[in-house]
Amino acid sequence: MGFADLGGLAYPWDSLTPFAERARAHPRGLVDLSIGTPVDPTPAVVRDALAAAGDAHGYPTTHGTPVLREAVVDWFARRRGVPGLDPDAVLPTVGSKELVGLLPSLLRLGPGDVVVHPATAYPTYDVGARLAGATPLATDRVEDWSGRGDVRLVWVNSPGNPTGEVLGVEELARIVAAAREIGALVVSDECYAELAWAEPFATEGVPSILDPRVSGGSTHGLLAAYSLSKQSNLAGYRAAFVGGDPAVVADLLTTRKHLGMIVPAPVQAAMVAALSDDAHVAAQREVYRRRRDVLLPALGEVGLEVDGSQAGLYLWSRPAGAADGEDCWRTVGDLADLGILVGPGAFYGPAAAGHVRVALTATDERVHEAAARLSGA
Numbered sequence: 001m002g003f004a005d006l007g008g009l010a011y012p013w014d015s016l017t018p019f020a021e022r023a024r025a026h027p028r029g030l031v032d033l034s035i036g037t038p039v040d041p042t043p044a045v046v047r048d049a050l051a052a053a054g055d056a057h058g059y060p061t062t063h064g065t066p067v068l069r070e071a072v073v074d075w076f077a078r079r080r081g082v083p084g085l086d087p088d089a090v091l092p093t094v095g096s097k098e099l100v101g102l103l104p105s106l107l108r109l110g111p112g113d114v115v116v117h118p119a120t121a122y123p124t125y126d127v128g129a130r131l132a133g134a135t136p137l138a139t140d141r142v143e144d145w146s147g148r149g150d151v152r153l154v155w156v157n158s159p160g161n162p163t164g165e166v167l168g169v170e171e172l173a174r175i176v177a178a179a180r181e182i183g184a185l186v187v188s189d190e191c192y193a194e195l196a197w198a199e200p201f202a203t204e205g206v207p208s209i210l211d212p213r214v215s216g217g218s219t220h221g222l223l224a225a226y227s228l229s230k231q232s233n234l235a236g237y238r239a240a241f242v243g244g245d246p247a248v249v250a251d252l253l254t255t256r257k258h259l260g261m262i263v264p265a266p267v268q269a270a271m272v273a274a275l276s277d278d279a280h281v282a283a284q285r286e287v288y289r290r291r292r293d294v295l296l297p298a299l300g301e302v303g304l305e306v307d308g309s310q311a312g313l314y315l316w317s318r319p320a321g322a323a324d325g326e327d328c329w330r331t332v333g334d335l336a337d338l339g340i341l342v343g344p345g346a347f348y349g350p351a352a353a354g355h356v357r358v359a360l361t362a363t364d365e366r367v368h369e370a371a372a373r374l375s376g377a
């Protein structure tokens with residue numbers, strides 16, 4: 001991405017506009033598999049809870065209502081293998097993107113501080129580090145930062161966007177041990193955890209950074225961030241949360257109170273409903289599984305191979321046999337000529353410039369249309 005400074009910070013998706021126009025010109029219309037925005041309806045149980053909380057005359061609580069924090073704690077125990085979280089040590093966020101982008105600033109990191117993030121990553125980790133004046137370090141190798149006193153924050157993203165790779169208990173525990181040795185905070189962005197396709201994760205679940213097998217039973221120096229946008233089709237509500245180290249959460253809470261970074265009360269009520277109902281999440285997972293089963297073989301028909309993608313909402317694809325660094329823009333252009341818009345790997349770091357990201361977030365009709373075009377190409 002190479003943002004030289006924030007003054008020159010371009011929003012990467014804007015550069016996709018010419019390809020979107022090219023794809024839109026297809027006689028049977030655009031199939032947009034670029035930005036992974038949910039297309040299925042928000043579940044009724046969630047919408048009803050939002051509507052019922054429509055009288056919101058007073059200010060909402062920045063910490064989240066006690067009912068919401070209990071729902072988050074119960075969810076961590078039930079769905080993420082994380083028992084016994086302290087309800088005071090969780091906090092709702094206005095979607096998780098603001099947390100990712102602002103965390104280095106909220107933690108008062110700055111010049112001289114290093115923020116580690118995955119080599120191929122959601123760009124907001126890099127942007128957030130730069131916004132704070134800190135130095136981003138893109139690497140998947142613990143050896144690149146272990147023992148370094150200037151490393152203050154280590155981002156983990158498992159399942160990863162865009163690669164769909166999942167880190168196992170041992171890999172996570174190694175990161176935690178190295179970070180604790182240097183006093184760095186590990187924050188794990190886990191928003192695709194409910195969408196695991198490959199074993200052992202589909203059966204056993206995707207491990208959380210707060211899983212006792214990873215954390216050793218202590219949340220010290222650890223935070224897990226989670227978003228309801230994808231699992232519950234409510235990206236428009238802006239509903240997410242973070243939990244873990246009580247001292248870090250308390251510090252974030254104070255800062256967020258000063259800044260007015262508050263989740264609206266009706267959204268807090270909707271989050272309780274979403275977190276308390278596992279059925280809609282399971283149903284949505286099956287919807288995405290079906291779409292994945294249609295798209296995966298269809299990509300193969302045009303010579304695209306899929307790497308990683310054991311979990312999450314994307315098929316991380318590249319031309320079969322392509323060398324690293326092969327131009328993703330050519331693949332984006334070829335697919336745009338079929339009316340299919342995908343995300344260029346270049347958005348996610350130099351190591352990803354040969355890949356394209358194909359999202360599963362289109363209607364069944366559009367997914368079948370894409371598969372038909374790919375098979376006929």
Ligand SMILES: Cc1ncc(COP(=O)(O)O)c(C=O)c1O
Pocket residue numbers: 036094095096097098100122157160161189191226227228229235239240
């Ligand atoms: C890895 C990752 N983190 C965070 C987010 C932000 O999600 P939201 O702000 O909707 O919670 C996304 C969204 O695509 C993501 O892929």
